[in-house]
Amino acid sequence: MVKKNLLLIQEDGKRQYLRMFLLGFFTLLVVLLPIVIFNKGYFIYYGDFNSQQIPFYHLAHDAVRSGQLGWNWQTDLGANFIGSYSFYLLGSPFFWLTIPFPSGAVPYLIPWLLCLKHGMATMTGYAYIRRFVRSPRAAAIGAMLYAFSGFQAYNIFFNHFQDVTAFFPLLLIALEERVNNNRRGVFALAVALMAMLNYFFFAGQVVFVLVYFLFRCTCKDFHITRRKFFSIALESIIGVLLSAVLLLPSCLTILENNRVTERLYGMNMVAYSDRTRIIRIIQSFFMIPDVPARPNLFSTDSAKWASIGGYLPLFGMTGVIGFLGTRKKHWATRITLFCTFCAFIPIFNSAFYAFNGSYYARWFYMPILIMAMMTAIALDDVQISLKQGIWISGGVLLFCLAACFIPIKDGEDIKWFDFANYPIYFVLILALCVLNLCGVVWLAVCRRRGEPVLRRAMALTIGACVLCTASVVYFGVSLGPIPRTYARIGIEGGEKISLPDPREQFYRIDISEDYDNYPMFWGCSNMRAFQSVVPVSIMEFYDQVGVTRDVASRASIEHYTLRGLFSVRYYFDKVNNSKKDEYSFDCGLPGFEYVGIQNEFYVYENQYHIPMGFTYDSYVSQEDVEGRSGMSCEKVLINSIVLNQEQIQKYGSLMKPVLQNNAYGLTEERYLEACRERAEHACDSFRYDSSGFTGTITMEQPNLVFFSVPYEAGWSATVNGQPVDVERVSYGFMAVEAQAGDNVIVFTYETPGLRIGAWLTGAGALLLVLYLLLTRKCRKQEAKQECFHTCWYGYDLQQDVPAAMQYAAYLSRYAGRWNEEGEKSEDASERRDNQK
Known part of the structure; x- marks a missing residue:
């Protein structure tokens, strides 16, 4: 009977994975559906989600469907489409699911894609955790903790982060399969x-x-050999080659970015300058996280978008602490302690981002996946006590409650109960965390009594996942714009705008503050953009x-000369609406x-x-401009082109030099006059698409023709069919020499690295096939020599064992019947003997 039940578990595996996917999908759907219904199909959140995630999906969807994969004219002043959007969505299978749908359907698909991502994270998390947890129900609980952790709730704000968490467990599964089940090629994929x-x-x-x-190499269940080690290294290389078609163009785009080259030095390598950071990290694993950009209890001006979150719904750190105390030599304990050390030391934390100086907890x-597995084992193994974890978690919550009573000084006034920035939200999440802790106490008491608890724990976990995620999401929604207004003027606003077709005569638009990426919905090229990954020439120019150009281009109206320069x-x-009566009809x-x-x-x-x-x-020499104030440099650009010394030697005879003292004075009247002069000597026509642009111009004498298009290595040019040099001028834009007449x-634009990346991807695919063919004989030999395994639990199943319990009852029942039948047969034989 035991063997039959074990076989049923294996046969039910595929259906169990489907159940896990549906469980994760519908759990998030319960959270989002009221918002979607209220907003008539949209999920409208706040901050970056509205400003980036929704418009980026809309823009990229339209670009892919129209085949415009080269240069994108609707991103900032223009950008490499693959380089700019591979960070956000181009590599995501979820994004490609939107391609068959029409453009208008994309914003409606966003909440359903979020549910799909959570469903996938639950399923892949289950597939990994099940390898180390005996009970399928305990593994399911661990999967839910991973898919609905505080990290996940926080990063709904960053929709594209959910793509990574949905598939990450597959990477560890593939490594385990290569080492312990000898499956080749899976790790490369x-x-x-x-x-x-x-x-x-x-x-x-x-x-x-x-x-x-x-850390796994030290474990007896991790059957690593020298041959497997080198095959893993080879598969890693093959995997990188397979991704090169997207990875190489992306890397070439960001390597020149100044944000990538920031580093930590001195004391910043060993200690955080932000006094609240470590305590915020600790708090985020014991409490439901703060929402992005809104630090609550421990306020700070830095790392507001760092993704500090790690709370496991219902359990928090209770299971993890119990596991750490009982399994001190387990590989999961060692990894968790090492990751904790890395999180507290800046230089080790930065190691996960190529030692970049900016702080992130992304x-x-x-390690949250490992912690979810540890919690599942702590539930499944009665040898692990939750008592210590309950006491420590209760102490941390008590400390956070006490922090609310810390007085703050505002000028001469001392204020009490004002330490939390959002007191109502803090009280809500603290109450939820206390309620969750009470649930864990109840489960611990039930288990101590010998009662099966996994079914109860599963129900409580699902409820906690809903409540914890909802508390973050609904608070975030309350911080955002009026949903119907955002949908009306943003998503649906393009239908209400009537402007000349920019394909007939190119132009850009500008928009007021807080509406950065709305023109992406409208199909307009906009000089104001909230996009982190743009050509480095844009950043250098600003x-x-x-x-300031860090994550967005937001030149204020004081920089009015840029409007002329950018067309x-x-x-x-x-x-x-409240200020309409005071409006002066002067935009400044x-x-x-x-x-x-x-x-x-x-x-x-x-x-x-x-x-x-x-x-x-x-023209003005670049050396003359350097050292001047930003505003002075800006005013030069509408009057004169900025050239370096090499360009002056090459093209200086085409224009007259401007004396240094005369270059920087510019009144509004002179600015308008300069605009008129530039317009008189502008292109007659300008046609553009993803592969480049064509301009026609008639000139009286040879000269450089300036285009306010960001310079990038992928550009080449011809004039009247003859190749010419593309010059980088005026701190980041392009110009070419044209002749009289x-x-x-x-x-012409070609995405840098795309062609080489495609060749490398093809080479990787060929190498993978050769690798699998050449190692085919090795697999047969190793199959005879090794004993493979998929799961390794490391503990005995001691609760919720239906098969064993039924088998014991069966033996007890039939033993009783055998005794009764034996006594009856003895009595009958005695009666027969007496009759004889």
Whole structure:
């Protein structure tokens, strides 16, 4: 009977995976569905989710369906589409599920994709945890803890992070399969998948898998050999090669980014400058996390978007602490302690991001998977006590409660009960955490009495996952815009805007603060953009003119000369209804005149609009500009082109130099006059698409033609069919030399690294096939020599064992019957003997 039950478990495996997927899917759906119904199909959150995730999906979906995969004109001043969006969505299988749908359906699909991601995370998490946990129900609990951890709840804000957590367990499964089940090729495919999903997270996964591998090598259930070690190394290389078609263009895009080259030095390597960081990390594993950009109990101005979150619904750290206390030499204990050490020391934390100087906790999902497994084992193994974890968790919650009573000083006033920035939210999550802890206490008491608890724990876990995720999501929704307004003027706003077709005469628009990426919905090229990954030339340009450019391009209206330089024709100004009566109909930009209201925005048209592609009659040397203030540098650019010494020697005869003292004075009147001059010497026509652009211009004498398109290595150009050098001028833009008379200027764009990456991917696929064919004989030989296994539990199943309990009852029952039948037969034989 025992053997039959074990066989049923194995046969039920596929259905169990489907159940886990559906469990994760519908658990999140319960949280999101009320919001989706209220918003008539949309899930509208706050912050980056609204500003980036939804418009990026819309823009990328349309670009892919139209085959515009080269240069994207709707991202900032223009950007490498693959390089800019591979971080967000291009490698995600979930994004590609939207491609068959029409453009208008994409925003409606976002909440359903989130549910799919949580379903996948639950299923893959179960597949990994089940390898080390005897009870399927305990493994299911662990999977839910991973898929609905505080990290996951926090990062709904960053929709694309959920792609990584959905598939990460497959990487560890593939490693275990290669070592313990001798399955070749699977690890290479897992590496390729994770590298294509997100290169930023892949860097951290490389480090974590190395750590995981080293700690697992000390275990008797990890059957590593020298041959397997080298085959894993080879499969890692093959996996990277397979991903090269997307990974290489992405890496080439970001390697020049200044944010990548930041490093830690001195005391910053060993101690955080933020006094609250370590205590926030600890709090996030014992309590439901704060939402992004809104630190609550321990306020700080740094790392507000660092993804600090790790709370496991219902259990928190109770199971983990119990496991640590009982299994002190277990590999999971060692990995968890090592990761804790890394989280507390800046230089080790940065190792998961190629030693970048910026602080992030976006690698926490990897040890969280191990912690979820530890909690599942703690539930399944009655030898592990939850008592110590309950006491420590209760103490941390008590400390957080006491922190609310810390007085703060505001000027001369001392305020009490004001330590938390959002007291109501703090009280809510503290109450939920206390309630969860009470649930764990009840489970511990039941288990101590010898009662089976896994079924009860499963029900409580599902309820806790719903409540914990909902508390984060609904608080975030309360911080966001009015959902219907966002949908009306953002997602659906393109239908209410009537502007000239930019394909007939190119222009850009500008928009007021807090509406950065709305034009992505409208199909407009916008100089204001909230996008972290753009050509490095854009960042260098803004730095030169004194405009901060970290994650967004947001030049204020004081930098009005940039509107002329960038060929901005329309400005959209959004005014709150409460201020409409005070509105002056003056946007503050010289040359812009009010033309009407469209899509609830006040629209202004630039009467001095400069078409794309124009010439200068003077130049300024780059050396003369350096050292000047940002505003001074900016004012130069509308009058003169900025050239380096090599370019001056090459093209200096085409224009007159401007004396240093005369280069920087620019009044509004002179600015408008300069705009008029540039427009008189601009291209007659300008046509563009993803592969480049074509401009026509008639000139009286040879000159450089300037285009406010960011310079990148993928650009090449011809003038009247003859190849010409593409010059990087004015701190990041492009110019080419044209001759007197009519000129047809053709710029062609090819994504840097894409062709080489495609060849490398093809080589990786060929190498994988050869590897599998050449090792085919080895597999047969190893199959005879080794005993493979998929699961290794390391403990005895001591509770909730239906098969064993039934078998014991069976033996007891039939033993009793045998005794009764034996006594009856003896009595009958005695009666027969007496009768004889």
